Amino acid sequence: MRKPILFPTAVPSPLPIAPHAESLTLEWNPGRYVLIHPDCMERMSRYATRPERELEAGGIFLGSYRGPHIEISAITEPMPGDRRGRYVFDRRDPGHQTAAKSAWTKSRNTTTFTGEWHTHPEDVPTPSGIDLGTWRGLMKKSKEPLVFIILGWSGNWYGIGHERRILPARPV
Ligand SMILES: [Zn+2]
Numbered sequence: 294m295r296k297p298i299l300f301p302t303a304v305p306s307p308l309p310i311a312p313h314a315e316s317l318t319l320e321w322n323p324g325r326y327v328l329i330h331p332d333c334m335e336r337m338s339r340y341a342t343r344p345e346r347e348l349e350a351g352g353i354f355l356g357s358y359r360g361p362h363i364e365i366s367a368i369t370e371p372m373p374g375d376r377r378g379r380y381v382f383d384r385r386d387p388g389h390q391t392a393a394k395s396a397w398t399k400s401r402n403t404t405t406f407t408g409e410w411h412t413h414p415e416d417v418p419t420p421s422g423i424d425l426g427t428w429r430g431l432m433k434k435s436k437e438p439l440v441f442i443i444l445g446w447s448g449n450w451y452g453i454g455h456e457r458r459i460l461p462a463r464p465v
Pocket of ligand 1 (some may be wrong): 411420
């Protein structure tokens, strides 16, 4: 299927993009898309493959709201103060929040926190009760939609939290 071209400008990435990495476009409501830059996909995917996949990992999304759409241009990755376990990832390191603040300032208030991602040690992941609780907490603090992704070993779970609901999103 042809991918719709929605975003006229790409935010330059500070890091080289792996040649095989592809961007991902999600649709969560008719005509509402999330574009995730290829280097973000590449970086997250590393944590869902061996040896990293043995422990859960996660981080936040940094991106911008473009009309009805969301463009994710950067992620944070596990930091030393986070708790990584076989069945837990606790984003405790204040560095994630610092990265969001820094991105906001550097972008002149356009790049902001747009959601979060983490991995699960299972083939096809689904959100846990803890995940849903955490996301609802984040949604209370955000008027804009938030993107939630869980990466598994052979598939990912995509959702958008908006107006107190968590809606599944599908790749297009
Ligand atoms: Zn989870």
